[in-house]
Amino acid sequence: MKKTLLFMIILLSIQSYASEMFTKRASGKPIFIQEGEKKYWCPICGMSLKKFYKTSHVTEKKQFCSIRCLAVSVGSISSNNIKVVDAKTENLIDAKSAFYVVESDISGTMSEVSKIAFAKEEDAKAFSEEYDGEVISFQKAFEMAKKSLLSDIAMLQKKKEKMIYPMGKKIFSKKCQQDINLSNFYSINELKASLINDKLCKNLKGMQSQAVTLYLWEVKRANLLEKIGESITLSKDEKCPVCGMFTYKYPKWATQIFYGGRHFSFDGVKDMIKFYFDATKWGKYEGATRDKISKILVTDYYSQKAIDGTQAYYVIGSDVLGPMGNELIPFTQESDAKSFFDDHHGKTIVRFDKIVEKEVYRLDE
Amino acid sequence: MKIKIPLLLKPSVPIFARSLLQTKINLYLIEFAINSLLRAKSKNIFILVVFTLLTSLLTSVFLITSSIKYELQSTVNALPQITVQKIKAGRHYDIETSVADEILTIAGVSEAVPRVWGYYYFANAGVNFSVVGIEQYASQYKESLAKVVEKFDFDELGSSMVVGQGVKEVMSANYYGDYFNFIKPDGSLQKVALAGVFDGETELESNDMILMPTELVREVFDMREGKATDIVVKVPNVDEITTVASKIKLLYPDTRVITSSDLQISYQNIFNYKSGLFLALFIISLFTFFMIIYDKASGLSSEEKREIGILKAIGWRVDDVLKEKFYEAFILSFLAYLFGVLLAFGFVYIFQAPLLREIFVGYSQLKTSFELPFVFDIQVLFLVFFLSVPIYVGATIIPAWRASTLEVDEVIR
Numbered sequence: 149m150k151k152t153l154l155f156m157i158i159l160l161s162i163q164s165y166a167s168e169m170f171t172k173r174a175s176g177k178p179i180f181i182q183e184g185e186k187k188y189w190c191p192i193c194g195m196s197l198k199k200f201y202k203t204s205h206v207t208e209k210k211q212f213c214s215i216r217c218l219a220v221s222v223g224s225i226s227s228n229n230i231k232v233v234d235a236k237t238e239n240l241i242d243a244k245s246a247f248y249v250v251e252s253d254i255s256g257t258m259s260e261v262s263k264i265a266f267a268k269e270e271d272a273k274a275f276s277e278e279y280d281g282e283v284i285s286f287q288k289a290f291e292m293a294k295k296s297l298l299s300d301i302a303m304l305q306k307k308k309e310k311m312i313y314p315m316g317k318k319i320f321s322k323k324c325q326q327d328i329n330l331s332n333f334y335s336i337n338e339l340k341a342s343l344i345n346d347k348l349c350k351n352l353k354g355m356q357s358q359a360v361t362l363y364l365w366e367v368k369r370a371n372l373l374e375k376i377g378e379s380i381t382l383s384k385d386e387k388c389p390v391c392g393m394f395t396y397k398y399p400k401w402a403t404q405i406f407y408g409g410r411h412f413s414f415d416g417v418k419d420m421i422k423f424y425f426d427a428t429k430w431g432k433y434e435g436a437t438r439d440k441i442s443k444i445l446v447t448d449y450y451s452q453k454a455i456d457g458t459q460a461y462y463v464i465g466s467d468v469l470g471p472m473g474n475e476l477i478p479f480t481q482e483s484d485a486k487s488f489f490d491d492h493h494g495k496t497i498v499r500f501d502k503i504v505e506k507e508v509y510r511l512d513e
Numbered sequence: 514m515k516i517k518i519p520l521l522l523k524p525s526v527p528i529f530a531r532s533l534l535q536t537k538i539n540l541y542l543i544e545f546a547i548n549s550l551l552r553a554k555s556k557n558i559f560i561l562v563v564f565t566l567l568t569s570l571l572t573s574v575f576l577i578t579s580s581i582k583y584e585l586q587s588t589v590n591a592l593p594q595i596t597v598q599k600i601k602a603g604r605h606y607d608i609e610t611s612v613a614d615e616i617l618t619i620a621g622v623s624e625a626v627p628r629v630w631g632y633y634y635f636a637n638a639g640v641n642f643s644v645v646g647i648e649q650y651a652s653q654y655k656e657s658l659a660k661v662v663e664k665f666d667f668d669e670l671g672s673s674m675v676v677g678q679g680v681k682e683v684m685s686a687n688y689y690g691d692y693f694n695f696i697k698p699d700g701s702l703q704k705v706a707l708a709g710v711f712d713g714e715t716e717l718e719s720n721d722m723i724l725m726p727t728e729l730v731r732e733v734f735d736m737r738e739g740k741a742t743d744i745v746v747k748v749p750n751v752d753e754i755t756t757v758a759s760k761i762k763l764l765y766p767d768t769r770v771i772t773s774s775d776l777q778i779s780y781q782n783i784f785n786y787k788s789g790l791f792l793a794l795f796i797i798s799l800f801t802f803f804m805i806i807y808d809k810a811s812g813l814s815s816e817e818k819r820e821i822g823i824l825k826a827i828g829w830r831v832d833d834v835l836k837e838k839f840y841e842a843f844i845l846s847f848l849a850y851l852f853g854v855l856l857a858f859g860f861v862y863i864f865q866a867p868l869l870r871e872i873f874v875g876y877s878q879l880k881t882s883f884e885l886p887f888v889f890d891i892q893v894l895f896l897v898f899f900l901s902v903p904i905y906v907g908a909t910i911i912p913a914w915r916a917s918t919l920e921v922d923e924v925i926r
Contacts, residue, residue, distance in 0.1 A: 255611070306618050311625075311652070318650045353668070356650065400750065450621040452749040468752065487620035491756050 170254055170279065174201035179233075179240060181211050182337070185345050189337035192217035193258055194361045203257045203264060206231040206240060214257035216300060219293040225286070232286075234267040235275070241265070247272035248289035252281030259300045263289045302483070308362060316363025319356050324349035330369040339365055380404055380445055380454045382413055389430050390419035391472055398471045400452065403478075406443040407436050417446055417462065417476040418511055425505045444500075446478040449488065458500045461485035464507070465495025474511040476503070539836070546840035561849050563805060568853025568901050569860065570798045574791055575893040576861045577869055580885040585784060589777045593654050593745035595758050596771045605769075607740040612765060616746055619760050621753040626654050627741030629730045633695065633723070638683045644734070646727035654745045658724075661711050667726045673706035674729070679720035681710050698735045705729065794869075802901070806908045818916045822924030825917060834917045835910055842909035846902045853901075854894060862887050 178201045180187040188197055190204075190213035197204050200213040207230045212218045218230070230243040246265040249272050256262035265286070266272040272283045284292075325348050333339040340361040343349050349360060380402040386395050395402055395413040403420040404413050414420040422429075424444075427436035444457030449468075455478065462476040463485050469475065477494075479485040485497050550557050597616070599608035613625040629646035645658075649668040653659040665675050674693070676684070684693055684707070695703040705725065731738065746761070748754050758770045813821075821834055860866060865885055916924065 303618055307614050310617050310623060314652060315650045322650075351668075359650070400752070450750055450753065451623060484620045491620075 172200050172202040172254075172257065174198050174238060176238060178238070181206050181240075182209060184338075185341035186335065186337040187211070189340050190214075190217055191335040191337045192220050194336040194340050194358060194365065195258070200257045202233055202235040202238065203262070204233050205243065214259065215263050215289060215293045216256075216258040216297065219290060219297055225290050230286075232265040234271075235264045236266055236268070236271045239267075241267045243286045246286055248284050248286060249276045249279075249281045250284055250289060250292060252276065252279040254279055258304070259293065259296060260303070261292070261296065263293065265289075308366070312359050313363050313367050315356075316359035316361075317367075319349070319352070319360050320363055323351065323356075324360060328364065330364060333365075336361060336365045378454055379452055380413075380447055386413040388413065388415045388419050389427075389433065390414065390422050393471065400447065401470045401475070402447050403457065404443075404445045405436075405441055405457075406445075407440045408442055410435075412436070416470040416472050417457075417478055418470070418472055418474070418508055420444075420446070420457075421476065421503055421505070421508045425508075448480050448484075449477045450479065450484050455480045460500060462498050462500070462503065463489050463492070463494040463496075464498060464511070466492035468492050476508070476511075542833070542837050543840050543844075546837050546844060549837070549841055550845060557845060560805075561845060561852075564846065564849035564901070564905070565852040565856065567798055567802045568850050568897055569856035570853075571795070571900065572854050572857035572893065572897050573861050573866060573869055574795055574798075575896065576857055576888075576890075577866055577885065578788060578791060579888050579890045579893060580861070581784070583888045584886055585780055589773065589780055591655055591657065592773050592776050594748050594751070594754055594773050595746035595761070597744040597746065597761055597765070598769045598771070599743075599765075599767060600769045601767065607736060607742065608744060608768070610739050610741050610744075612768075613741075613744045615764060616744065616761055619757055619764075621748055621750060621757050622746055623749050624652050624654070624747035625744055626651060626747075627744050628654070629727050629734075629736060630742050631730070631734050631736075633733070635683065635687075637687050640683055641721065642680055642723050643721050644723045644725065644730055646730035647724050648727050654747065661724060664711065665709055665724075667724070670708055670726050672704070672729055673708040674723050674725040675709045675711055676707065676724070677720050677722040678710060678712060680723055681707075695733045697733060703729075703733050705733075799900070803904075806904055809905075809908045809912075813912045813916055817913075818919075818924050821913065821916045822919075822921050825921045826925065831914070831917045835914055838910050838913040839906060842906040843902070846905040850898060850901055854897065861885060 178198050180197060182191070189195065190197055190200075191210050192212060195213045197211055197213055203214045205212045205215055205218040207218065207222060210221065212221065215232075222230075225243075231240045232243040232246050233239070234241045234246070243265065246267060247269050249262075249264045249266070251261050252264065252275070254262045254264065264275065266275065269283070275281070276283055324343070328343075328348055330339070333342065340357060343361060343364075344352065344357055349357070352360065379399065382396040382399065382402055384394070384396050387393065388395050389412050393415050395415045398415045401416045402413060403415075403417055404411050405420060405424060412423065414423065423433075423436070424438065424441075427433035445454045446457040446460055447453070448455045448460070457478065460478040460480060461482050461484075462478055464476050465474070466477055466488065468477060476498075477488060477492075479488065482497075488494065489497055597608065597612065599606045599612075608627070610627040613627045616622055616625040631644055633642045633644045634640075635642060647653075647658065647662060647667040649662060649666060653662055661675060684690075690707075692704055692706045695705060697703050711724070725733075730736070736742075746757065748757050754772050754774070758772050761768065762770045824834055824837075825831075861869075862885065870885070
């Protein structure tokens with residue numbers, strides 16, 4: 149198994165790469181079992197069933213693009229009547245008796261590893277010989293899909309957040325009717341069908357429809373606060389009350405504590421924490437007590453955006469130095485904190501409420 | 514010879530008023546200084562001309578250097594933080610776009626954009642166009658591209674393009690008014706209409722650029738879907754660029770990972786090599802200047818000594834003599850400095866430094882022209898000022914001081 153090929157996966161894109169001979173697209177007329185206009189798309193992820201026809205699975209009245217979306221939809225496979233497309237004949241067959249080729253050179257659908265089903269064992273064997281991979285049962289393939297679900301979702305989420313949602317938002321604001329009532333739709337494929345057929349959006353090309361659909365369904369409908377991501381604003385006369393340095397010179401490390409309308413800026417989490425625990429030590433700051441704090445902002449090390457300090461993860465003891473030497477480095481996500489921890493030889497990762505005053509002072513030694 | 518007695522020596526002026534007047538500029542002394550300059554007209558005009566030429570040469574050198582530095586800096590700043598290219602058998606190869614998805618999962622990366630672009634050689638004019646694919650709704654890796662995308666909708670462009678000013682000129686010189694025929698790798702023609710012209714931020718990067726929808730670039734270069742020329746990566750925290758770059762290299766050993774600082778160094782190397790030539794020029798002009806200064810400083814003519822002696826004999830004090838000499842030197846050198854700087858500005862920014870510029874232009878492989886951007890650097894002006902005016906003033910005053918401290922009868926005799 150070539151390790152690099154593991155990474156060359158397809159996520160949401162429409163084409164299947166590295167597969168000039170084998171494509172997941174239906175070669176003939178595909179069978180759609182869902183009803184209405186939504187039948188062309190997967191109800192979980194909204195991807196085209198025609199394009200990912202050879203990995204598509206069917207249960208009850210739903211048709212999924214992949215075993216991954218099936219695993220998201222149904223918890224177990226004990227009683228359900230599940231069917232799968234035979235990659236050879238492109239007919240629907242009973243999944244339980246199918247032979248699955250996993251970890252082949254063919255990239256997976258919505259997953260890192262592809263799982264392609266065959267009705268006959270010899271077809272599966274022939275396929276695994278050509279494209280590498282291993283022949284297993286449906287039971288095992290489903291378990292694999294379930295097991296990798298978390299990592300698959302995490303990986304997709306990164307791409308969605310960084311690339312697809314912003315793109316979808318741009319397209320939506322430029323091409324679509326702004327008053328789409330999202331509560332009218334029960335599933336993502338219904339929304340997609342409506343976007344395309346009811347002309348809610350003009351002239352969507354290629355993967356644009358998928359980007360808009362994902363943006364509307366997963367960001368707008370869920371009413372997620374879009375991380376607008378502003379960096380901390382500092383005026384030129386603000387000094388750190390702890391060390392006396394001008395904070396605007398170190399925007400990478402800026403942090404702020406708000407006491408109602410008043411706020412203080414610091415040039416690093418370390419100084420902010422010192423002030424947080426005992427403000428009076430640094431001058432006449434009697435009013436700056438802990439119960440009056442309305443907001444704490446810190447700068448995420450990776451994204452350089454302002455984040456809520458009380459919710460952040462802090463890495464202590466790394467080899468990255470701030471303007472005041474050793475620092476507590478803040479992160480929004482635990483996974484980011486962990487990868488920073490590994491890269492820069494951190495000692496511990498703590499949450500805000502677990503920060504101990506004495507340890508912060510120890511950083512200066 | 515008519516000599517005016519300076520106001521401050523009049524005995525009727527009280528002591529405190531004298532000290533007050535001393536702090537002010539003495540107009541009579543200045544008048545005397547100007548007259549004294551005019552008396553030796555031909556000699557002083559000669560010094561003025563040589564001095565002006567030298568300061569203008571010095572200033573031009575500095576101005577061109579700072580202009581080109583600015584141009585380079587803005588080019589380098591516009592470069593992506595990390596560029597990932599696939600290398601096969603030591604050559605640049607098309608990279609899979611799925612690599613971008615994997616790079617996105619690296620902590621610290623905010624964007625990974627596959628770029629589809631290439632050079633198109635237009636044999637008739639002997640120039641290379643950079644043909645760049647634009648994805649209207651994806652994030653743009655460059656400020657200037659984002660501006661172009663706002664102006665033109667590449668999604669609706671179909672089979673037309675937006676070009677830089679230089680490309681437009683080359684095309685119309687070859688009778689391509691509103692379209693251009695690209696020759697595809699299989700020999701067939703791809704007709705692309707001209708939708709508009711954009712102005713880039715700096716001339717260097719945009720003059721040879723053609724922007725088209727990505728699909729059209731794929732068509733022109735026959736590049737498959739799922740492949741890209743390279744991938745550009747954005748890392749918000751610049752401290753993390755090296756870490757991210759090394760992670761990409763680990764993930765994909767078959768790639769070349771270029772960071773912006775690598776590029777900056779290689780640009781700088783070319784620049785430094787070229788500025789060595791400038792340095793030679795600079796040293797020669799400075800050396801000539803100091804020769805003239807040395808000549809002047811090495812002593813006054815006996816006539817000048819005599820003049821100082823007479824001035825002293827009729828009651829001038831040493832500091833009056835020195836003041837007068839200072840005014841004389843300052844007027845001459847400051848005039849020369851002003852003329853020199855004006856001349857240099859005209860030479861560099863109006864006439865685009867006809868001869869000097871040639872030394873530098875060779876650094877770009879682009880066959881397109883570029884203008885020296887106007888950069889007003891006050892430091893350059895100060896530098897040239899302090900290299901010329903005080904040195905000349907010093908070279909005039911020191912021998913005058915030596916002469917004026919001698920006994921009067923010794924000098925006049």
